[in-house]
Amino acid sequence: MTKLRIGIAGISGRMGQLLVEEIAAAGAELSGGTARRGAAGVTVFPDADALFAASDVVIDFTIAAAAEGHAAAAARAGKPFILGTSGLSPAQEAAVEVAARSVPLVYSSNFAPAATVLFALIEKFSAALPPEQFDAEIVEMHHRQKVDAPSGTAVMMGQAVARGRGKTLAEVGMESGRDGHTGPRATGPIGFAALRGGQVVGEHTLLFAGRSEHVSLTHRSFDRRVYATGAVQAAVWAARQQPGLYSMRQVMGIA
Ligand SMILES: NC(=O)C1=CN([C@@H]2O[C@H](COP(=O)(O)OP(=O)(O)OC[C@H]3O[C@@H](n4cnc5c(N)ncnc54)[C@H](OP(=O)(O)O)[C@@H]3O)[C@@H](O)[C@H]2O)C=CC1
Numbered sequence: 001m002t003k004l005r006i007g008i009a010g011i012s013g014r015m016g017q018l019l020v021e022e023i024a025a026a027g028a029e030l031s032g033g034t035a036r037r038g039a040a041g042v043t044v045f046p047d048a049d050a051l052f053a054a055s056d057v058v059i060d061f062t063i064a065a066a067a068e069g070h071a072a073a074a075a076r077a078g079k080p081f082i083l084g085t086s087g088l089s090p091a092q093e094a095a096v097e098v099a100a101r102s103v104p105l106v107y108s109s110n111f112a113p114a115a116t117v118l119f120a121l122i123e124k125f126s127a128a129l130p131p132e133q134f135d136a137e138i139v140e141m142h143h144r145q146k147v148d149a150p151s152g153t154a155v156m157m158g159q160a161v162a163r164g165r166g167k168t169l170a171e172v173g174m175e176s177g178r179d180g181h182t183g184p185r186a187t188g189p190i191g192f193a194a195l196r197g198g199q200v201v202g203e204h205t206l207l208f209a210g211r212s213e214h215v216s217l218t219h220r221s222f223d224r225r226v227y228a229t230g231a232v233q234a235a236v237w238a239a240r241q242q243p244g245l246y247s248m249r250q251v252m253g254i255a
């Protein structure tokens, strides 16, 4: 049986290096990757088009500015695409949605299984805890190298809170990085705070703060390999799908 050939955009990165190992562990074949300064021991292609030509599926953990072009390259090649990069702007996400009209595209800012389950739970909590009674606040902490804030996972948590309340995140609003004379907290918007320091892999807490009680939901990653395992699982799954934009919840079969 021929092995699934998986390529990695950003093969030299923290996630890219772990993906090399997880692709082998899954019994798939590494086609190679892209890396602007090269990478030892793997095939490095000159650009994304060459990477897609040599791959059955490509996984992207790069930066937002590059991810949009990689999604377009997926559409040109007609190959499934797994997008883990966070921090995309609304315009960049719109470009990803366009690409997903012609190829299977799994997009998630967190491929860890327990985080994926948590998004589903958050919707249920939020549907039962109305904004007039419970303020939703999200606090995240990451390693000092992280370049985007709030994290993609924090945004996905916010989206899940909004969905549970029958709205989009844009409709409920985000209050990010409060500073100075902010006035009292508004009813409805979701608060976001980002801490950066050391080598924290990823910690996220969603707090529902009511007048007389609080409930908080926390996810902690101790090893970023958990994301690489999930992304490879998504790649194997996407290779069998029709074109469309998919979530990790769909990959895992979580309603
Ligand atoms: N969805 C999830 O589960 C997870 C998502 N992430 C996200 O994945 C992304 C990458 O994280 P991480 O691996 O820690 O980051 P790194 O900085 O370690 O790696 C980023 C990679 O992107 C490449 N890159 C940078 N700029 C460009 C560019 N302009 N064009 C092409 N490639 C580029 C770099 O390669 P080079 O410089 O060699 O070209 C490098 O290999 C982040 O957005 C992060 O938030 C991280 C963990 C889990």
Ligand SMILES: O=C(O)C1=N[C@H](C(=O)O)C[C@H](O)C1
Binding pocket: 086, 087, 109, 110, 142, 146, 150, 151, 152, 153, 154, 201, 202, 203
């Ligand atoms: O940059 C990281 O490291 C991580 N990024 C993702 C995010 O932005 O949520 C996932 C995880 O938190 C690690």
